[in-house]
Amino acid sequence: MARTLNVGLIGYKFMGRAHSNAWLKADKFFDLKARPSMKIICGRDRSGVANACARWGWDKFVTDWHDVVEDSTVDIVDICTPNDSHAEIVLAAAKAGKAILCEKPLALDVKEAKAMADAVRKAGVVNMICHNYRRIPALMLAKKMIDAGDLGAIYHYRARYAQDWIVDPSFPLNWRLQSKTSGFGALGDIGSHVIDLGRYLVGEFTEVCGQMETFIKERPLLGDSGKKGKVTVDDAVTFIGRFQNGALANLEATRFALGRKNGIQLEINGSRGSVAFDFEDMNRLQYYNGHDPADRRGFRDILVTEPLHAYIAGWWPAGHIIGYEHTFIHTVADFLNAVTDKCNAPPTFEDGLANQIVMEAVAKSAQTKKWIKIGK
Amino acid sequence: MARTLNVGLIGYKFMGRAHSNAWLKADKFFDLKARPSMKIICGRDRSGVANACARWGWDKFVTDWHDVVEDSTVDIVDICTPNDSHAEIVLAAAKAGKAILCEKPLALDVKEAKAMADAVRKAGVVNMICHNYRRIPALMLAKKMIDAGDLGAIYHYRARYAQDWIVDPSFPLNWRLQSKTSGFGALGDIGSHVIDLGRYLVGEFTEVCGQMETFIKERPLLGDSGKKGKVTVDDAVTFIGRFQNGALANLEATRFALGRKNGIQLEINGSRGSVAFDFEDMNRLQYYNGHDPADRRGFRDILVTEPLHAYIAGWWPAGHIIGYEHTFIHTVADFLNAVTDKCNAPPTFEDGLANQIVMEAVAKSAQTKKWIKIGK
Amino acid sequence: MARTLNVGLIGYKFMGRAHSNAWLKADKFFDLKARPSMKIICGRDRSGVANACARWGWDKFVTDWHDVVEDSTVDIVDICTPNDSHAEIVLAAAKAGKAILCEKPLALDVKEAKAMADAVRKAGVVNMICHNYRRIPALMLAKKMIDAGDLGAIYHYRARYAQDWIVDPSFPLNWRLQSKTSGFGALGDIGSHVIDLGRYLVGEFTEVCGQMETFIKERPLLGDSGKKGKVTVDDAVTFIGRFQNGALANLEATRFALGRKNGIQLEINGSRGSVAFDFEDMNRLQYYNGHDPADRRGFRDILVTEPLHAYIAGWWPAGHIIGYEHTFIHTVADFLNAVTDKCNAPPTFEDGLANQIVMEAVAKSAQTKKWIKIGK
Amino acid sequence: MARTLNVGLIGYKFMGRAHSNAWLKADKFFDLKARPSMKIICGRDRSGVANACARWGWDKFVTDWHDVVEDSTVDIVDICTPNDSHAEIVLAAAKAGKAILCEKPLALDVKEAKAMADAVRKAGVVNMICHNYRRIPALMLAKKMIDAGDLGAIYHYRARYAQDWIVDPSFPLNWRLQSKTSGFGALGDIGSHVIDLGRYLVGEFTEVCGQMETFIKERPLLGDSGKKGKVTVDDAVTFIGRFQNGALANLEATRFALGRKNGIQLEINGSRGSVAFDFEDMNRLQYYNGHDPADRRGFRDILVTEPLHAYIAGWWPAGHIIGYEHTFIHTVADFLNAVTDKCNAPPTFEDGLANQIVMEAVAKSAQTKKWIKIGK
Numbered sequence A, B, C, D: 001m002a003r004t005l006n007v008g009l010i011g012y013k014f015m016g017r018a019h020s021n022a023w024l025k026a027d028k029f030f031d032l033k034a035r036p037s038m039k040i041i042c043g044r045d046r047s048g049v050a051n052a053c054a055r056w057g058w059d060k061f062v063t064d065w066h067d068v069v070e071d072s073t074v075d076i077v078d079i080c081t082p083n084d085s086h087a088e089i090v091l092a093a094a095k096a097g098k099a100i101l102c103e104k105p106l107a108l109d110v111k112e113a114k115a116m117a118d119a120v121r122k123a124g125v126v127n128m129i130c131h132n133y134r135r136i137p138a139l140m141l142a143k144k145m146i147d148a149g150d151l152g153a154i155y156h157y158r159a160r161y162a163q164d165w166i167v168d169p170s171f172p173l174n175w176r177l178q179s180k181t182s183g184f185g186a187l188g189d190i191g192s193h194v195i196d197l198g199r200y201l202v203g204e205f206t207e208v209c210g211q212m213e214t215f216i217k218e219r220p221l222l223g224d225s226g227k228k229g230k231v232t233v234d235d236a237v238t239f240i241g242r243f244q245n246g247a248l249a250n251l252e253a254t255r256f257a258l259g260r261k262n263g264i265q266l267e268i269n270g271s272r273g274s275v276a277f278d279f280e281d282m283n284r285l286q287y288y289n290g291h292d293p294a295d296r297r298g299f300r301d302i303l304v305t306e307p308l309h310a311y312i313a314g315w316w317p318a319g320h321i322i323g324y325e326h327t328f329i330h331t332v333a334d335f336l337n338a339v340t341d342k343c344n345a346p347p348t349f350e351d352g353l354a355n356q357i358v359m360e361a362v363a364k365s366a367q368t369k370k371w372i373k374i375g376k
Helices: A013-031 A046-056 A083-095 A110-123 A137-148 A185-201 A323-339 A349-367 B014-027 B044-055 B081-097 B110-123 B138-146 B186-201 B323-339 B350-367 C013-027 C046-056 C083-097 C108-122 C137-147 C188-199 C322-342 C348-368 D014-029 D045-058 D083-095 D110-123 D137-147 D187-199 D323-339 D349-368
Strands: A003-010 A034-042 A061-062 A076-079 A099-103 A127-130 A153-163 A205-213 A218-223 A222-230 A236-245 A248-254 A262-271 A273-280 A284-289 A297-302 B003-010 B036-041 B060-062 B076-079 B099-103 B128-131 B152-161 B203-212 B218-221 B224-230 B234-241 B246-254 B262-269 B271-276 B283-291 B299-305 C002-008 C034-042 C058-064 C074-078 C099-103 C126-128 C154-161 C205-211 C218-221 C224-230 C234-242 C250-252 C261-270 C273-278 C284-289 C300-305 D002-010 D034-042 D061-064 D075-080 D097-105 D127-130 D153-164 D207-214 D218-221 D224-229 D235-244 D248-254 D263-270 D271-277 D284-289 D299-303
Touching: A003 A013, A003 A323, A013 A034, A013 A046, A013 A323, A013 D045, A034 A046, A034 A262, A034 A323, A046 A061, A046 B299, A046 C322, A046 D014, A061 C218, A076 A083, A076 B323, A083 A110, A099 A323, A099 A349, A110 A349, A127 A323, A127 A349, A127 C205, A127 C218, A137 A262, A137 A284, A153 A185, A185 A236, A185 A248, A185 A262, A185 A349, A205 A349, A205 B203, A205 B234, A222 B036, A236 A349, A236 B203, A236 B234, A236 B246, A248 B152, A248 B234, A248 B246, A349 B246, B003 B014, B003 B246, B003 B271, B003 B323, B014 B036, B014 B044, B014 B323, B014 C013, B014 C046, B014 C300, B014 D110, B036 B044, B036 B323, B044 C013, B076 B081, B076 B323, B076 B350, B081 B099, B081 B110, B081 B246, B099 B323, B099 B350, B110 B350, B128 B350, B138 B186, B138 B271, B138 B283, B186 B203, B186 B234, B186 B246, B186 B262, B186 C218, B203 B350, B262 D323, B283 D034, C002 C013, C002 C322, C002 D224, C013 C034, C013 C046, C013 C322, C034 C046, C034 C099, C034 D349, C046 C058, C074 C083, C074 C322, C074 D110, C083 C099, C083 C108, C083 D263, C099 C322, C099 D323, C108 D235, C126 C348, C126 D075, C137 C188, C137 C261, C137 C273, C137 C284, C154 C188, C188 C205, C188 C234, C188 C250, C188 C261, C205 D110, C205 D235, C234 C348, C234 D207, C234 D248, C250 D235, C250 D248, C284 D083, D002 D014, D002 D323, D014 D323, D034 D045, D045 D061, D075 D083, D075 D323, D083 D097, D083 D110, D097 D323, D097 D349, D127 D349, D137 D187, D137 D263, D137 D271, D137 D284, D153 D187, D187 D207, D187 D235, D187 D248, D187 D263, D187 D349, D207 D349, D235 D349
Parallel strands: A003 A034, A003 A076, A034 A061, A076 A099, A099 A127, A153 A248, B003 B036, B003 B076, B036 B060, B076 B099, B099 B128, B152 B246, C002 C034, C002 C074, C034 C058, C074 C099, C099 C126, C154 C250, D002 D034, D002 D075, D034 D061, D075 D097, D097 D127, D153 D248
Antiparallel strands: A153 A262, A205 A236, A218 A222, A236 A248, A262 A273, A273 A284, A284 A297, A297 C300, B152 B262, B203 B234, B218 B224, B234 B246, B262 B271, B271 B283, B283 B299, B299 D299, C154 C261, C205 C234, C218 C224, C234 C250, C261 C273, C273 C284, C284 C300, D153 D263, D207 D235, D218 D224, D235 D248, D263 D271, D271 D284, D284 D299
16 A cells, blocks of 8 residues: 555544544555544634544544645545535645545535635635435445446435434424525435435436424524524425436435434336445345346345445445445545545545536525526 | 116217126125116227126127217216216206216316216206216325324425326327317316325315416327427426415326326325325325334335225225226225215215316416416 | 135134235235135124124125035135134135135144044145245245355244233133133134244144143133133143254243243244244344354344245335234235145144144143153 | 444354454444454454454454463353364363353264363353344244243244255365364254254254265365365255154254355244244244134235334334344343343353254254153
8 A cells, every 4th residue: 555645634523533533543544545643633722622632533623624735745635524614624635736635515615615615626726515325235226227228217316314303392492493504404404315325326407396383483592592593504405306218307305204213215216127235224225126037026125235236345244234424434435545546536526516507596496496407 | 685776878989898897796795775787888889888888797888979978778978078068068968867986087177077067956866077086095094093183284285297208209199188078187187186285184165376388389290290289288387385273285186207107196294294195106105103113203104905995895905905997996886876866976976076276377377477366 | 916716714813813814915916826815704793703704895794604614706715713723614615625724723623623623635626724934934934044054053943922912810711721712722812823833843742741820810701701710721831842853942832921922932942042032122133153263153133034035025114014914914915825736835734733632641641641642 | 332342263264254253343333331442353364364353453462272261351152263272262261261252053962062061050150152143033932932831832833044054076175074163063053053043943953864965075174175075064964853752853964055155944833833934034934823704814014114023223224124134133132231230141061062962963863863752
């Protein structure tokens, strides 16, 4: 193994942990073109980031993200902060010539996203948006099947990202529930994933029409149990639409589906076969082959844990399942190789921008109660 | 058991068989207020209807439906014909004072449906539209839970009726694929069922927005393999909307979902619990109770075959499952009781009309690409 | 349809209803070589059997089974009585030259079973034991696969028949819980079915070793709530063994598996594939094809409701599932054809005898704590 | 965090990787009483162990296990070698006063196991056998339920460990297929796990009766494709038995169940409830509560990923599933705490010995075709 690439991670909470773990493990399980060095971690809360630094074995910590971006030894900037800071950091990192991995959604709006995509293109830096679910082996198998024509012409993409963590009205008004920090609510946080998977698996959207709803309008303010504040993002969004290839789209994202914890349930129907998937059983792909012998057709419950499945040779024997965190490890592994090759691996910031355009169209559609075309 | 009610059945094919079987079995398994007598069966093809008559033990057959409607000994007219004849037969039967059971969808359009609902109301005859899926024990349990408040406030109704019997482009242009005989395609044939279940379980729709698609535009004419004709109905429809109680609706009906044979997949999420159902496993209801102890919450896979579940005491011991045909037996059993009581049991023609209004709104929405309000 | 065969049914309770329904419906759904005429029903309780007679449309009823056996117009004697009367009735019916359908288990012990098998052979009458589960389309598909070599050499047969209806210690001491009327308990009532399915699907047993248990030793006497009586049959049995073809057997029958209502869960593993089945989802067969492409192997969830599956063409379109009662209809349909052809269709009384030999070996093994060979 | 404990790992292949990963991650996700320091890794193949050392970040490597045991800085010896070397290493490590974690099965036979258990007891060193499946959150929930009496009296423990990796007769004769290196085959490798889970969840076995089979008698020698050698271990084992508390046992372990990759399928039925589990869906526990309201009983599909479930607070939000490797992390985390506390955490070597006694009884039973009592 040749090169070492120095990583600076900004953010240390939920996503920061997922990424720290990924940087720690990627070269233990995969033969990479470069070895990551966990150089610097950044967070605004000194004691929080100090703990994270010690725990994960980062070389040092800082509390100002500029210190990451401006550190000349840093090769890769990994952005795990709330959505409202993505743009500023990306613009600075691009300017500084860093390779950039950024959590989704890319930005608060299309304008920001466009500026970010422009910046990395202009700077010529390798960039990736962390739609980690693209790197689930089961979905990579679906992609392989679709690309090979095994599903034929695609008629339906039906996807739903369903959670239930804010059904309780006493859940507080955190940053994810405020538009100024989060942009959208369910749409941006989880809807963006099923939009991305639609683009990955089926193709580009051409038009959408949706509705958004905030079921609980006010919630307790954080740390001040007496007062309430207004929820300014969507609790749920549901929309229909169309893809360039003529397939019908039906997508939903909700934080109000009791019993669904992290359910990414999707089904794709084509002229030759169908696939279905649920993240809560992420090691499995359901596959119906319309050309199996007529008396024995049925959805195959494929346990996607064979060495020949994507990434699995790096892990464990068949049937020894992997979990959520592995999707991040696959992502940084591919990103490390991309940085070494100086050649982007999807999904790039262009994908992030395309995603943002769809989200904005959905939101506009919900607001205006009109169909919205997805511009070229 | 007291009275006997004489039944005249119009139509002897798929639905005619399902109803013949129901009339034959209803009083074998249930203690009814009246006993059905299988008096007369009607079909346009003499040899076909003669066979059906002999096989099922109807007293006699006729080839003109007027002979059923005008037969003074007939108490109940049961209509299992293609959709374009429902209205005419209903109007005549109502005029003749017959109790009427009519297959869904009620009519070709709202205008017809309204005339039919008016006619039975004016005539004061007992009437029911055969949305047999309302009488699946699992869905009656869901209804019971919802009515009892066990799901709390409803946030989401997500339903899909998925089949795959016309994915093959060489499937011929039968009556169900032509608007003049069928009205709508997937929307009327199967979409009407998930609309009905939405109205049954959640409440009235207030507005909808949808899209319809005909994937295969031309198909071989029946009995003339050389020529093709135009498909004039929808292969698939998908729409979003809202209920009066504020719940979001997401419905889909398609005949292009390979691997789904008769999949009626629905999920309802409320503030206290969720239920999920798939007709292909119709003896089961998935139920998530948000108030189970926190460490042991999960969707319960309820096998709805206990004697205390709706209708089951009439059938077999727990775990000895029932099937599709039983939903018709439940329907005619309740209808027989309703006729005896001279008191409608839902779903009535008013429900059929309400359903038709939703369907027409969906179709208009798809045509105009606009949201359509569901009038009062 | 040519001939009519007159049926005399002895027993009118649970099994009597299942058989009455089967005789009523068989020729409605299948084109049979003979039409059954529901001639006479017999039961010891006059009012009970009178009601059953009226309800099901039997021509008449009697209270002494000799009146069925000795009725010269009766062609078929169908025995649905408690196990302790099977032998006597069969011997008389055989002597009278009747075709005989008998509920399982055939007898109280091997001696009786042997006498019965001898009697029908000597009399030359068509005979069948009602192991209705052989005629589940999903299991017929499994059989077809096995016979075609699609599973290769069989290594494992693992089956369990699990119910829970007597877990409650206050459940009374009915005839099924007393050896003098029932012979065995779980072993005879439900274990016999999974033994039969093993013989049907895999082959002959060569040796067995088992254990039996009565968890609740005493139960309330029927109709006398104060007193208790001794349970003299097994609540559960579990045994291992071997088949002639070298496959390992692992069988279990229990009435003490809370949550399993009528679970017949079996799995067969061979050198080329596996199948799995659960009666509670009786329309489905799980099939793993070891020769599917390596990246897309998985258990196929085959919905066995296609017209080309056994019996289904007689029923409904794909996905419109059938239930428990249909297995009896298939059974009497085949039996009617067999009687017309004067040619046995399996499972015959010889199968019933073979089954009884296995059961007796299991019981003896449990008693002696030794392996018992199944003699040829 | 206070102390550091130095770890010496012996073995670097499949289990060595699983343990290296566990030592690396344990203190990243859990607040431990001591921090592990990855001091030394040992393997017989110099280049192999050198690579493992570099990859995983062990301080150094050695090729002779004595160098681990005799290293005075080493606190913990972790043994991941083939089964035939466990005893020798354990005896030396105990003598050297090391805390010992040993892979299962503990030994080649009971005699060895007894010596090992004696040695650690005499030496007073903390010891654990790595039955990692005990630390699956779903099974810990089952344990909690059973201990709390939520399942009532236990009637049945039915478990099967099923794999298919040697169905192909051309799979070579590796160390796991030879008794001299492996002791038993399926029995020791995977059967030991379901025995351990039975002891963990239900209690002590009192007697067993089983059969073992080697379906493929000869296999190609490793690295010498022309020649074959004799398989001297079992391909499959199936046995029945009893627990001290009266529950019936039915266990099976097989490497010949096509389609089952790492299926640990178990079900426990008690007087108040049942649980079922399959490792291939290891984040889920099926739970049937016999005291749920009568109309809504069913197996709950509990996604055991809530913060209040065992270990989960250390991982990710609800629904973000974990995998196989996490069971090792839980194991070493608990072991580290046990070593700090100088207080054993189960399963100890005594458990390993008890397990070995059951295995030996099963094997003797299969050999002699007799029931074997499990001594006190």
